Amino acid sequence: MKQESKTIPNRQDIPKQYQWDLSDLYPDDSSWERDLRELRGLLPQAKKYQGRLAESPVVLLEFFRYEEQLSRLLDKVYTYASMKKDEDNRLSHYQSMEDQAQGLAVEIEAALSFFQPELLAIPESRMALYLQNAQLAPYARLISEITRSRPYTLSGSEEKILAFSGEMAASPSQIFQMLNNADLDFPLTPNEQGQPEKLSHSRYLQRMESPKREVRQAAFQALYETYGKCRNTFAATLASAVKKNIFYARVRNYESALFASLFNDEIPIPVYDRLISTVRKNLPLFFRYLQLRRRLLQLDRLHMYDVYAPLFDQPQEIYSYERAQEIILFALAPLGSEYLSLVERGFSEGWVDVYENQGKTPGAYSGGAYDTKPYILLNYKNNLNSVFTLAHELGHSLHSYLSRRRQPYIYSGYSIFVAEVASTVNESLLVDYLLKTAVDDQARLAILNHFLEEFRGTVFRQTMFAEFEKKIHLAAESAQPLTADSLCQIYYQLNQDYYGAGITDMEIDTSIEMEWARIPHFYSSFYVYKYATGFSAAQALANGILDPDPAKARANCRNYLEFLSSGSSAPPLDLLRAAGVDMTTPAPIEAAMKRFTDMLDQIECLIM
Numbered sequence: 231m232k233q234e235s236k237t238i239p240n241r242q243d244i245p246k247q248y249q250w251d252l253s254d255l256y257p258d259d260s261s262w263e264r265d266l267r268e269l270r271g272l273l274p275q276a277k278k279y280q281g282r283l284a285e286s287p288v289v290l291l292e293f294f295r296y297e298e299q300l301s302r303l304l305d306k307v308y309t310y311a312s313m314k315k316d317e318d319n320r321l322s323h324y325q326s327m328e329d330q331a332q333g334l335a336v337e338i339e340a341a342l343s344f345f346q347p348e349l350l351a352i353p354e355s356r357m358a359l360y361l362q363n364a365q366l367a368p369y370a371r372l373i374s375e376i377t378r379s380r381p382y383t384l385s386g387s388e389e390k391i392l393a394f395s396g397e398m399a400a401s402p403s404q405i406f407q408m409l410n411n412a413d414l415d416f417p418l419t420p421n422e423q424g425q426p427e428k429l430s431h432s433r434y435l436q437r438m439e440s441p442k443r444e445v446r447q448a449a450f451q452a453l454y455e456t457y458g459k460c461r462n463t464f465a466a467t468l469a470s471a472v473k474k475n476i477f478y479a480r481v482r483n484y485e486s487a488l489f490a491s492l493f494n495d496e497i498p499i500p501v502y503d504r505l506i507s508t509v510r511k512n513l514p515l516f517f518r519y520l521q522l523r524r525r526l527l528q529l530d531r532l533h534m535y536d537v538y539a540p541l542f543d544q545p546q547e548i549y550s551y552e553r554a555q556e557i558i559l560f561a562l563a564p565l566g567s568e569y570l571s572l573v574e575r576g577f578s579e580g581w582v583d584v585y586e587n588q589g590k591t592p593g594a595y596s597g598g599a600y601d602t603k604p605y606i607l608l609n610y611k612n613n614l615n616s617v618f619t620l621a622h623e624l625g626h627s628l629h630s631y632l633s634r635r636r637q638p639y640i641y642s643g644y645s646i647f648v649a650e651v652a653s654t655v656n657e658s659l660l661v662d663y664l665l666k667t668a669v670d671d672q673a674r675l676a677i678l679n680h681f682l683e684e685f686r687g688t689v690f691r692q693t694m695f696a697e698f699e700k701k702i703h704l705a706a707e708s709a710q711p712l713t714a715d716s717l718c719q720i721y722y723q724l725n726q727d728y729y730g731a732g733i734t735d736m737e738i739d740t741s742i743e744m745e746w747a748r749i750p751h752f753y754s755s756f757y758v759y760k761y762a763t764g765f766s767a768a769q770a771l772a773n774g775i776l777d778p779d780p781a782k783a784r785a786n787c788r789n790y791l792e793f794l795s796s797g798s799s800a801p802p803l804d805l806l807r808a809a810g811v812d813m814t815t816p817a818p819i820e821a822a823m824k825r826f827t828d829m830l831d832q833i834e835c836l837i838m
Contacts, residue, residue, distance in 0.1 A: 238430060241318055241587040248551070251580025254602045255310040262310050262327070269303050269334055272296075276341040280386075283348040287360040290349075294369055297345070298639050300338055305599035307331050313597060316607060318589035319412045333397055340393035344386040349376055371799065372640050382482040382493070392481065399478075402471035403753040409463065410748065411591055416456050419448045429453065431592035432609045438538035439615070450535035454741040457748060464747035465714035472706045475755045487703045491756040495647040496801040501813060502696070502759055508819045509693040509762070510727075515823060516690050517730040519682060519830055524735050526837070534725075534739045538683065541833075542675040551584055551610055554617040558624065561663035562656060564775050566787060572628055575603075581627065582606045582620075593750075594619050596626035596653075600639050604630050614680060621660045625653035633797035645802040646757060650764025651771065652794055657684065658772035671836050678833050685826050688765040689819075694728045696759035699752065718743035766822040767811045774810055786810065 241249075256262040279293045311327035318324070352360075354377075361370055376383075384392070416429035422440060427433070429452055437449030457464065475487040484490035492499060524532040526541045547553075555577050559570060576582065586592075586609040598604040604627035610616045629652035634642045661681050668674040701720050706712055722743040729736045751757050771793075774786030793809040803813055811818055 238428075238586055238588050241590070244585055244587055248582075248584040249580075250313075250583040250605050250607075252310060252313060252605070254580075255306055255313075255599070259314075259327070262307060265303055265307050266330065266334065269300065269307060269338075272300055272303075273338060273341055280344045281348070283345070284352045284356070287363040287366050290360060291363070291366050293345070294366075294640075297342060300342075302600055302639060304331075304335055304338060306601060308335060309597060309599045309602070313605060313607070316591040317583070318587065319408070319591060320589040332400060336394065336396040339396055340390050343389035343393040346376055346379070346383050347386040347389055349373065350380050350383055368638060369640065379493075382484055382490075384482065392478070399474050402467050402474060403750075406464075406467050406471075406750065406753055409460065409467070410750070412589070414456060414460070417452050419452045420445055429456075430586075432586050432611065435538075435615075436611060436613075438535065439540060439613075441540060443536070443539070446535040446539060447533070450739075451741060453748075454744045457744045458741075461714040461718075461744060461747065465712065465717055468702075468717065468746065468752060469706070469712035471753050471755070472703055472712060475703065476706055486707060488700060488756055495645045496803065497647055498814075501763070501803075502700075502756070504816055505759055505762055505819060506693055506697050506700075508816045508823075509690060512820075512823045513690075513728065513730065515827060515830075516686065516728070517734045519686070519826075520730065520734045520736055522830070522834065531735050531737045533737045534729075534742045537686070540676070541679045543672055548612050549614055549617050550612055551620075554610075554620050557617060557663070558621050558656075558660065560667075561621065561660040562624075564659060564783070564787065565791070569628065569791070572631060573624055576606070576624060576627060579603060582608060584608050584610045586610075594623050596623045596630065598627070598630060600634050600642050604628075614676070618657055618660060618680065618684070621656040622653040625656035628652065629794050632791070632795040636795040637797035637799055641797045641799045644797050647760050647802040648764065648767075648793075648806060650761050651768050651806070654688070654765045654768030655772050655775070655790070658768055659775070662772070662776055675833060675836055678829050678836075681829050682826065682833070685765070685822075685829075689762045689822060689826075690728060692758045692761040694724050695749065695751070696756070696762065698724055698746065699756055699758065703755075717746055721746045763813055763819075766818040767806055767813060769822045769825050770811045770818050771809060 256265070275296060279289065279296065282289050283293060308328075308331040311324065311331040315321070315324035315328045357373065360366055361373070383389070411431075416434075418426035419429050419437065421427040421437075422442065422445060429437070429449060434449055434453050437445055440446050440449075472487075475491070479485075479487040479490040482490065484493065488502065489499060492502060520532060520537075523537070523541060527536060527539060529536065549557075559573060562570060562573060581604055583606065590609065591607065592609060594606070594608050596604055596606050606620075606623040606627055608616070608619060608623065610620070626649065629644065629649075633644055661677060664677045665674060668677060698721055701724075702712055702717065705716070705720070710716070722738070722740070725731075725742050725745075726738050729738055731738050746752065749758075771786075771790055775783060775790060777783040777786055789809045793805055796805050799805075800808075806813055
C-alpha cells in the first residue's frame, strides 16, 4: 500500500493487514471492561496484607503473588486503552478508557503504598531468614532494590498520599499530548509539487528532508509559528512537569530531580555529566560535518531547516513496507536464526500498525504487556528513514519479547537506560548491510549520510536535549521561573553552542527557540540522554557481532542475546559490562565518535 495521497486517510480506510492485531490483548472493548471490573474487585484484598508483611515468609510470598496478579492485569488494561487511543486521539471513548485505566493505576498504587515502608521495617536478620525460603529466593534482587531506596521511602501514610497524587501528576503529559496531537492546527504548506497541503507532524519530517529549500523553509516557519501561538501554554505545561519532578525529589529527600531519576536506573550522576562533557569536547567534529553539509548543498549559510536535507540524490527505489521487511531480514541475519524467526512472526502476526491515519499518534514506539506479544506503532512513509524506524522498533520489541520469555514478571522489564541499545544495534546492522550491498557510490553516499544524520540526531542532538533538561531543572530548583521567554533563551543558547554559532557558517534561526515545545520526551524526565548512551553502547556491540573472526562474532552474538534476555535481573551497567561495554568510562562515547569520523572520512573520499 502506498501512502501518497494529499489527504491523510481515516483509519477505516487503512487495510487490515497494515493494522496491528490487538486481539491478543482484548478481542473487544467489553472484554477490556470485564478485566477493569475484575481489577476493581481485586483491589480491596490489599487490606488483608496491610500490617502483616512481617508475620512470616508465607504472608510476604502471598503478597508478592497478589501484587503481581494486579500489576499484570493492569498492564493489559492500560496498554489496550492507550493503544486504542493512539489509533485516533480524537475519539473521546478511548480517551475515557485511558483515563479510567490511569485512575485505576493510581488507586492500585495508593492501596499498595504500605508495601515498601513495611518491608523496610523488617529487620535485616529476619529478612535473611525469610530468603532461605526457596519460593521467596527469586525476590532477593527486588528486595535488595527496595532496601537501597530506604533513605528515600516515607511512612506508609505519606506514601499513600503520594500515590494518590499520581493521577494529578500525569496531567502535564496528558495536556501536552492533547494539545500537541489533537488540538494543534497546522496550516497548508507547499509540497514537492508546489501544491498546498495541510502540514502534520509526519509531513513536517518529510518536508525537512525535501531537496527543495523553499519546501523546507515554508514548513519550518509554519510549524514554529503554530507552536509560537501557544508558547505560554506549552511553557506552563512543561514548567508544571519540571515542578512535579522537583516536588517528588524533594519530598523523598533526593538531592535533586536528576539524582532521583538516575537513582531508579542505578546510574550515578557522573555518567550523565560525562556524556555532556565528552560530546561537548567532540563538537568540533560535528562542526566539520556541518561545514561539509553547507558545501555539498552549495549554500552561503546553512539554516536550521537545512540540517535534514539529503546531501546526495536518493536511490530511486520506493521502499515499500514489504520491501522493508525483506531488507531487514537480510540485515539482521548476523543475529541468528532464532532472532530472525521472531522478526518474521512480528511481520505476520499483527505486531505492527503501519501507516498514518487521521488522529493517529505521530512518531513510532514499541509497546505491549508481559502476557501479550509486542506491538509497534509506525507512521510509515515508503522511504529509507521508515525502513530504519521499523528496524529500530523491532529491536525494542525483540528485547521485550526475549526478556519476557526468559525472566519472571518482576524482572521482565528492562531499565530505560538500556532501552535504546537493542534498537540501535539493529540500525547499525542495517547500515552495515546496506553499505555492503550498495550498487554504486550514489547509494553508498546516501547510506553514509543517513548514518551521520542518525548520529547527529541521536548523540549530538539528544545530548543537547539532556543538557537543556538539566539546565531547566537546576533553574527551577534555584527558584528561577520557567517562562516561555526563559525556556526559549536557554534552548536558543544551547543551539548556538551545539551548532557552532560564530564558528561555522550556520544561521541559528530564532524560530528554533520554540523547538522545546514539541519534544514529548521532556515529559519523561531525564530520558533523552539514554538515546545517546544507548547509541554509543550499540556501536560497540554491533562491531562485536560483525567481528571478522567468526568465532569471536558468535561469542559476541551469544553475549548480546543473553543481554536481551536479561530484563532487569541485574543492574543495567552490569548487564552491559557483561556484554562487553563499560558505560562508566568515556570509552564507548569516544569510540562512537571515531565511527562518526570514519563515516565522514568515507564521504569525503567518495566526493573528492
